[in-house]
Amino acid sequence: EGRGPDVVALTVTFFLFEFLAATQDIAVDGWALTMLSRENVGYASTCNSVGQTAGYFLGNVLFLALESPSFCNKYLRFQPQPRGIVTLSDFLFFWGAVFLITTTLVALLKKENKELTPTKEETNGITDTYRLLFSIIKMPAVLTFCLLILTAKVGFSAADAVTGLKLVEEGVPKEHLALLAVPMVPLQIILPLIISKYTAGPQPLNTFYKAMPFRLLLGLEFAFLVWWAPKVKHEGGFPVYYYAVVLLSYALHQITLYSMYVAIMAFNAKVSDPLIGGTYMTLLNTVSNLGGNWPSTVALWLVDPLTVKECAGAQGQTCGTTLAAELCTKAGGSCVTTLDGYYVESVVCVILGFGWWFLLGPKLKKLQDEGQSSWKCKRTN
Numbered sequence: 567e568g569r570g571p572d573v574v575a576l577t578v579t580f581f582l583f584e585f586l587a588a589t590q591d592i593a594v595d596g597w598a599l600t601m602l603s604r605e606n607v608g609y610a611s612t613c614n615s616v617g618q619t620a621g622y623f624l625g626n627v628l629f630l631a632l633e634s635p636s637f638c639n640k641y642l643r644f645q646p647q648p649r650g651i652v653t654l655s656d657f658l659f660f661w662g663a664v665f666l667i668t669t670t671l672v673a674l675l676k677k678e679n680k681e682l683t684p685t686k687e688e689t690n691g692i693t694d695t696y697r698l699l700f701s702i703i704k705m706p707a708v709l710t711f712c713l714l715i716l717t718a719k720v721g722f723s724a725a726d727a728v729t730g731l732k733l734v735e736e737g738v739p740k741e742h743l744a745l746l747a748v749p750m751v752p753l754q755i756i757l758p759l760i761i762s763k764y765t766a767g768p769q770p771l772n773t774f775y776k777a778m779p780f781r782l783l784l785g786l787e788f789a790f791l792v793w794w795a796p797k798v799k800h801e802g803g804f805p806v807y808y809y810a811v812v813l814l815s816y817a818l819h820q821i822t823l824y825s826m827y828v829a830i831m832a833f834n835a836k837v838s839d840p841l842i843g844g845t846y847m848t849l850l851n852t853v854s855n856l857g858g859n860w861p862s863t864v865a866l867w868l869v870d871p872l873t874v875k876e877c878a879g880a881q882g883q884t885c886g887t888t889l890a891a892e893l894c895t896k897a898g899g900s901c902v903t904t905l906d907g908y909y910v911e912s913v914v915c916v917i918l919g920f921g922w923w924f925l926l927g928p929k930l931k932k933l934q935d936e937g938q939s940s941w942k943c944k945r946t947n
Contacts, residue, residue, distance in 0.1 A: 588848070590669075595847040599838060609766055610847075611831030612758040615824060619754040623747070629657050630744035637741050698842055698943060699849060707837075707933060707940040711850070714930045715830070716857040721778075721919015723861035724911035725785035725819075728869055729792060732908050733812075736795035738804060746813050750820055757824040765832035769934045774829035775927050781822035782919040787815055789912035830854050833934070837941040846943065865911055872907030 598610035631637050632652045639646040702708055734740050764773050791812055798808050834850040875885035880899025885891045891901050 588852075591851075592845055592848040595838075595851070596845075599835065599847060606766065607835045609762055609832075610835040611765065611828045612762040614831055615758040615828055616755050619751060623751050625661070627744045627747045627751075629654075630741050633657070634741040636739075637745075695842070695845060699845065702839075702846060702849060702943055705940070705943075707936050708850075710929070711933055712853045714926055714933075715854050716860075717922060717926070718778075718930070719858040720861045721782050721915050721922060722785060722858070723865035724908065724915045725788045726858070727862035727865045728908050728911065729788045731866075732792045732906075733795060736792060737799055738795060742809070743812075746809065746816060749813065750816060753817060753820060754824065757821060758828050761825055761828045762832070765829045768836075769931075770829045770832040770836065771931050771934050772829075774826045774833075775923075775931055777822045777825035777829075778923050778927065779920065781819065781826065782916050782923070784815065784819045784822060785912055785916050785919075788819075789909055791815060792908065837936075837938075839941060839943040842943060865915070868911060869907040872910045873903060874905035874907075875901045875903050878902045 595610070598613065599607060602610055629652070632642075633650040633654065635646075635648060635650050638650045642651065703712065730743060733743060761773065764770075794808070795804070798805055831851065831854075834847050834854065838847040838850065875891070877883035877885050877890075877894035877897075877899045878901075880894050880897035883890065883894040883897050883899055885894055885901035894901055
């Protein structure tokens, strides 16, 4: 109706959703540390990644396929229709109901084993929990880890956050990109099981360090795929060999991504103090996730400022700002991109990533040599 989205309402809704999801996340991390023995606690990351893969497939790949009219008409229907089998609201309502039922059943049917419950209360309420969190962050080993992991993923930001959008911008259908993830599901389930053999030991960060340069180089390869897309595009779409190269690139990227993800999760589980295991482990995982989210946000924001455009067909006009672009159009010209900011970002990010790998990567690995006492929470009464 000519109105923009209600950003405030969306922000409030998703804040509440994420707040409740984070609360459950802490509980699940606590389960992992409680149910798994200390020597096997590294497998918590395997359970986590396998579950997330299944959820991603149902919530992203399956939904995009069933919501796409072209996919449904081509593969699932005899009579074409103007809309897909499901809509976003139908999908959210169904899984919201399933989620509500399953979590209610867990609350009603799952009983804690009181015989194994420690006699000493872990934390005495919310205030005590936050006080404990601040004392954890101030520990030298934890503070060093947080600072390093917050900057470790800068080199991947352009490849992870912008590549998919650029491929869609170049004409690759988003449902086709989603379907390319289908062959990845078995790989994403098997990979954590294989990687866990190397991360369940005393030095899981070695895997993180070794996988990093390969993932950085794949960022450049992703930029090549975006550049290559308009070269091979034809009236019917894209040739099969282009999708094959994209699929192969995505598979290699998943190997490096999961190697780093499972490694960092295993390390977090290994050093987390069982006293407040769920809160401790989720804090470290949150910092790790934040280390990937803030560079992606910055990368998305910088694409336009780094893009160079010229006004073709109208002398004396530029396209440096939104207003200038409108003036160019009114003067009978059109803005033509001469240098896409995505390619600038891709090169800069890879340079920054290798700089981090050479200078700070060894310091991250040294954290594995810290004794358990360096990570143990020191309560102050």
